[in-house]
Amino acid sequence: MLEYDSAKRPPPAIDEFLQLVRYRDLILLMVGNILKNRYKRSLLGVFWMLLNPLLQTIVLSIAFGTIFKSSLPNYAVYLLSGLLAWNFITQTTQYAMSTMAYGGGLLKRIYIPRATYIIAAVGNGLINLIVSIGALLIIIIFLNHAITPAWFFLPVSIMILAIFSLGLALLLSTASVFFTDTVDIYQVLVQALFFLTPIMYPPSILPLEWSQLLILNPFVILIEIFRIPIHANHLPDFSLIVNAVSLALITLVAGWVLFTSKADQLAYRL
Amino acid sequence: MDNVAIQLNNVTVRFRIPHEKIPTLQEYAIRWLKRRSVSFTDFNALNNVSFSIKQGETVGIIGANGAGKSTLLKVISRVIRPTHGRVFLRGRIAPLLELGAGFDYEMTGRENIFLNGAVLGFSRKDTASRLDRIVEFSGISEFIDAPIRTYSSGMVARLGFAIATDIQPDVLIIDEILAVGDVDFQKKSAARILQYHNDGSTILLVSHDLDSIKNLCNRVIWLEHGSVKIAGRVDDIVEKYSLETLS
Numbered sequence: 080m081l082e083y084d085s086a087k088r089p090p091p092a093i094d095e096f097l098q099l100v101r102y103r104d105l106i107l108l109m110v111g112n113i114l115k116n117r118y119k120r121s122l123l124g125v126f127w128m129l130l131n132p133l134l135q136t137i138v139l140s141i142a143f144g145t146i147f148k149s150s151l152p153n154y155a156v157y158l159l160s161g162l163l164a165w166n167f168i169t170q171t172t173q174y175a176m177s178t179m180a181y182g183g184g185l186l187k188r189i190y191i192p193r194a195t196y197i198i199a200a201v202g203n204g205l206i207n208l209i210v211s212i213g214a215l216l217i218i219i220i221f222l223n224h225a226i227t228p229a230w231f232f233l234p235v236s237i238m239i240l241a242i243f244s245l246g247l248a249l250l251l252s253t254a255s256v257f258f259t260d261t262v263d264i265y266q267v268l269v270q271a272l273f274f275l276t277p278i279m280y281p282p283s284i285l286p287l288e289w290s291q292l293l294i295l296n297p298f299v300i301l302i303e304i305f306r307i308p309i310h311a312n313h314l315p316d317f318s319l320i321v322n323a324v325s326l327a328l329i330t331l332v333a334g335w336v337l338f339t340s341k342a343d344q345l346a347y348r349l
Numbered sequence: 350m351d352n353v354a355i356q357l358n359n360v361t362v363r364f365r366i367p368h369e370k371i372p373t374l375q376e377y378a379i380r381w382l383k384r385r386s387v388s389f390t391d392f393n394a395l396n397n398v399s400f401s402i403k404q405g406e407t408v409g410i411i412g413a414n415g416a417g418k419s420t421l422l423k424v425i426s427r428v429i430r431p432t433h434g435r436v437f438l439r440g441r442i443a444p445l446l447e448l449g450a451g452f453d454y455e456m457t458g459r460e461n462i463f464l465n466g467a468v469l470g471f472s473r474k475d476t477a478s479r480l481d482r483i484v485e486f487s488g489i490s491e492f493i494d495a496p497i498r499t500y501s502s503g504m505v506a507r508l509g510f511a512i513a514t515d516i517q518p519d520v521l522i523i524d525e526i527l528a529v530g531d532v533d534f535q536k537k538s539a540a541r542i543l544q545y546h547n548d549g550s551t552i553l554l555v556s557h558d559l560d561s562i563k564n565l566c567n568r569v570i571w572l573e574h575g576s577v578k579i580a581g582r583v584d585d586i587v588e589k590y591s592l593e594t595l596s
Contacts, residue, residue: 080519083427083442086435105467112464116455189450190427191468258374346429347364 091339098192105191109199114206128210129217132159132166136218143279150281153224156215157310161278163211164236164305168244168298169269171204173262175248179345180255180262186346193342197252201245208237215309229308232315236305243301243327249334253341256348272298297326353439354520354551355402355425360434362395362420362575394420396575397434402568404439404519407552409562409583411590412572418555421572422446422522425553440519440551443469448529449509454498458489458508461497465512479515486541487511488534503530510538520551525558559587 088094099106118127139162140155151157175197186193212233219226255261276298282290293299304323307315315323366389395417402408412418423429424436426444451468452461462483466476476483484490487508489500497505507530514521521542529538546552546565556562562569562583569586571578579586 080439081441083438084435085430085437102467102470104471104473105464108464108467108473112453112456112460116453185451185468187428188447189444189468191451254374258377260373260375264374343430346423 091342092336095192095194095335095339095342099194099198102192102195106195106198106202109195110202110206113199113203128207129214132163132211132214133217135159135162136214139279147281147284150283153222153310155218155222156224157281157306158279159215159218160306160309161302163208163215164240164302165273165276165278165298166211167204167208167240168247168301169273170207171201171244172248172251173265173269174203175200176251176255176262176265179252180259183256183345193345194249194338197245197248197338200248201241204244205237205241208240219309224310225312227308227312229311229313232308233305235320236308236315239304239323239327240301242331246327246330246332246334249338250330253334253338256341256345272296276302278302300326352404353401353437354404354406355439355553356435356437357401357425358399358435358437360395360398360424360431360436361393362417362424362429363432364392364394365389366392393575395424395431398572398575398577399434400570400577400580402551402553404551405549406568407546407554407566409566409569410553410555410572411557411559411562411569411587412578413594416572417575418572419446419524420575422524422553422555426522438520441516442520442522443513443518444522445510445513446522446524448506448513452497452505452509455496457495458484458487458493458497458500461508462512465509469513483508483511483515486515486537488530503534506530507534514538514541514545517545517548518550520553521545523552523554523556525556559591563587 089097136155136159139158143158144154147154178196178200183196185191218224251261251265276296277285277293282293282299285293300319300323303319304315307313307319398417398421410418410421420429422444424431425438426442426446427436427438430436449461449465451465453464456464459480462480463473463476467473484493487504487510489504489508492500492504497508500508510529523542528535542552552565554562554565566583568581569583569590570580571586571590579589
């Protein structure tokens with residue numbers, strides 16, 4: 080028979096994981112519902128998911144494409160692949176954080192695993208990303224850009240992005256429950272970082288001393304790991320892969336430990 | 350010890366109330382720079398509460414507003430963990446405090462049965478196998494494929510009740526006697542709870558209605574300022590309680 084004993088339970092980091100496995104159907108339903116709700120009432124339905132990145136790319140390509148024409152062949156592919164990785168990380172983390180900070184009311188009313196919303200946000204982001212890759216393919220075919228076996232590396236890249244985003248979302252969500260302005264601070268940081276990360280421009284346009292500082296920007300590694308197989312048509316360097324995997328795993332472990340150790344206080348605080 | 354359904358040992362739930370408004374990181378930083386710590390008042394919503402309820406018992410909980418009744422239900426239904434002490438619970442719990450928790454009003458009744466079922470910890474497969482029975486009990490089969498924002502509040506509550514009570518729970522937690530839906534449905538839901546009671550479910554009932562406490566419960570726990578004031582046989586305690594609250 081099912082038993083609950085508040086005094087005897089596995090360490091929070093393990094307990095939360097076991098509970099999430101038990102509630103896996105809830106996570107799947109939440110992911111599905113986020114999508115359904117977002118697109119139910121719009122005429123073009125899921126096509127918005129394709130259209131949005133396409134339009135974004137076309138506008139930015141017209142604006143900046145000519146500037147980087149010589150240094151970046153197929154600028155639109157460069158731009159959109161970077162943009163997709165960037166949007167995935169930032170939108171997932173922002174969505175997870177805001178559902179925790181403002182919409183976590185359910186956690187106060189009934190028991191569900193505390194990380195449910197955050198995992199669902201990552202799942203939702205993954206679906207958006209995969210659909211958006213469809214838009215990228217349209218542009219690639221239109222521009223006659225090569226598709227090479229390096230694409231087989233993409234699932235690994237996406238896994239790395241997802242692991243990193245989950246970790247960051249857990250860290251930020253914990254912070255946002257304790258300090259409500261975390262949401263706003265992060266929003267400002269994201270805007271600034273967008274211009275400090277080579278997404279719209281090639282790293283080569285930066286002065287040498289600046290481009291060395293890029294190592295300090297963790298987003299650069301993550302954008303590159305996704306963009307290189309698509310735009311440069313080769314596998315990322317081994318050292319880049321190691322860096323990206325380590326960054327993602329460290330973020331996830333830190334986020335998981337922090338979140339689960341504070342999770343009991345969430346219902347008190349939310 | 351073997352037939353214990355719910356047991357609380359020295360359970361304390363402490364809320365920390367900041368003296369000033371909820372700190373933002375900005376305010377926190379300013380305060381830190383000024384070397385001034387954030388000041389709190391600790392408030393014990395539950396204070397050293399211990400009791401034990403056997404399987405099959407129906408126990409009432411009474412007390413004034415703010416005595417800690419809701420916190421007690423939350424700590425038993427696992428929404429919050431006790432600051433100190435131990436909560437032990439055996440069996441599956443159906444908290445009827447939050448009927449339809451997690452309902453999404455844009456979704457249809459059918460979709461919400463799955464959603465709410467998952468919130469209550471049931472797998473999709475399990476809910477699917479019981480779908481027809483749930484719809485039938487709720488009595489809204491004609492509208493089951495309409496978004497629940499089009500439902501009346503009574504219909505929403507009926508659906509929530511039908512989902513939460515579809516399987517007999519080991520422990521049933523009721524906050525106030527359920528006045529769900531119309532008279533017919535109230536009869537139907539009361540009959541279902543009574544049947545679960547006869548079949549051995551443990552029931553924890555929080556109510557201000559002393560008559561229903563008297564009718565339904567064997568035992569009563571009287572909470573005051575977060576502590577158990579007295580616990581014991583229903584007649585004695587209800588009498589004392591009504592004397593005190595009337596005077």
